[in-house]
Amino acid sequence: MPILEVKNLSMHFGELAALEDINLAVEKGEILxxxxPNGAGKTTFFNCITGFLNATRGDIFYKEQNITRFGPHRVCKLGICxxxxxxxxxxxMTALENVMMGAFCRHHLTGDAREKAxxxxxxTGLQDKKNQLAGGLTLADQKRIELARTIAxxxxxxxxxxxxAGLNPTETEEAIGLIQKVHEKGLTIIVVEHVMEVIMKISHRIAVFDSGELIVDGPxxxxxxxxxxxxAYLGEEYHAES
Ligand SMILES: Nc1ncnc2c1ncn2[C@@H]1O[C@H](COP(=O)(O)OP(=O)(O)OP(=O)(O)O)[C@@H](O)[C@H]1O
Ligand SMILES: [Mg+2]
Structure with a gap:
């Protein structure tokens, strides 16, 4: 039984079909x-699953529960972030306070949220920066906080x-290592990324969107x-290089 399943999902903005009839199932423990291409509907897909957008048509199931009309807080509470x-x-706010914002999802007492954070x-390797303001940190660290707040x-x-996106090769390697560590904790991951080396390295399976449609899904x-x-996406050069 898939942990997450999307059936006939469509998201229209007026005339624009940002997502059209998407069917996709994700198994527990998978990295998908x-x-x-830009504008293919990847972020819209995340917005629909997490309740930031109300899908035009179709259904989203999480652990067999229909969550299609749930709002972001409820989806997060159920376990999708x-x-x-x-x-x-x-x-x-400091790095610590930022991560506490995530921890408050399950811990109502400040002390408990701080402990979790x-x-x-x-x-996530941010303990040395916990008292620094997030705005003063590098993009790599801000991205790490973003991930840490989600995990919290x-x-x-x-x-x-x-x-x-926007990280240098060393930072990218560190981020890959962190995602693999998150996976080892038993989490299921869907990762949107334009850097193909990264996607090839970490994904068990790849789904490809183009103009709102799922065109391919496989190893x-x-x-x-x-x-x-x-x-639609890679171009002949990528094919020739690999
Ligand atoms: N809230 C919105 N209102 C109107 N149109 C939107 C909205 N959100 C997204 N779109 C449109 O839906 C399409 C899909 O956008 P989306 O952001 O999902 O693409 P994406 O695959 O994440 O692209 P990128 O790789 O550039 O991040 C685009 O044409 C975009 O302009
Ligand atoms: Mg996007």
Whole structure:
């Protein structure tokens, strides 16, 4: 039984079909890579699952429960949490306080939330920066806070929206290591990323969106050979290089 399943999901903005009839199931413990050109509907997909957008049609099931019309807080409480493509850190708050915002999802007492946040800061390698203002940290650390705040909600499923965009190769390697550590904790992960080396390295399976449609879904090595994926996203150069 999949942990998360989307059936016939569509999201229309007026005339624009940002998502059209998506059917996709994610197994517990899986790392699913989600790729596709700009505007393909990847972030919209995350917005629908996490209740930030109300889908036009279709259903979303989490652990067999229909969560299609649930709001963000309720979805988070159930165990699905996401990062934002544009970092949403509270710049005037410290790294610790930022991560506590996630921990408050399950801990109502400040002391308990702080304890949880401290544990997550250690897990994500941010403990030395816990008292620094998020706004003063590097992009890599801000992305790390974004991930830490998400993990602090104690989810079973995390949706990562370009958590490695804009990072240098060393920072990217560190971020990959962190995502693998998160996976080892038993979490199920959907990761949206444009850097193909990263997607190929961490994904068990890759789904490809193009103009709101799921065009291919399969093992990484098959997906990158697929003519439709090469045409819509990777281009002939990628094919020639690999
Ligand atoms: N709230 C909204 N209102 C109207 N149109 C929207 C809204 N959100 C997204 N769109 C449109 O839906 C389409 C899909 O956008 P989305 O952000 O999901 O793409 P994406 O695959 O995440 O792209 P990128 O790789 O650039 O992040 C785009 O044409 C976008 O302009
Ligand atoms: Mg996006």
């Amino acid at each position: 890579g989600l790729i596709g 996401r990062t934002f493509q544009i970092v949403q850190s509270f710049n005037e 401290e544990e997550i800061l250690k897990f 909600t104690e989810p079973d499923v995390v949706l990562l929206d370009e958590v490695m 990484p090595e098959e997906v990158v050979q697929d003519e439709r994926v090469i045409k």
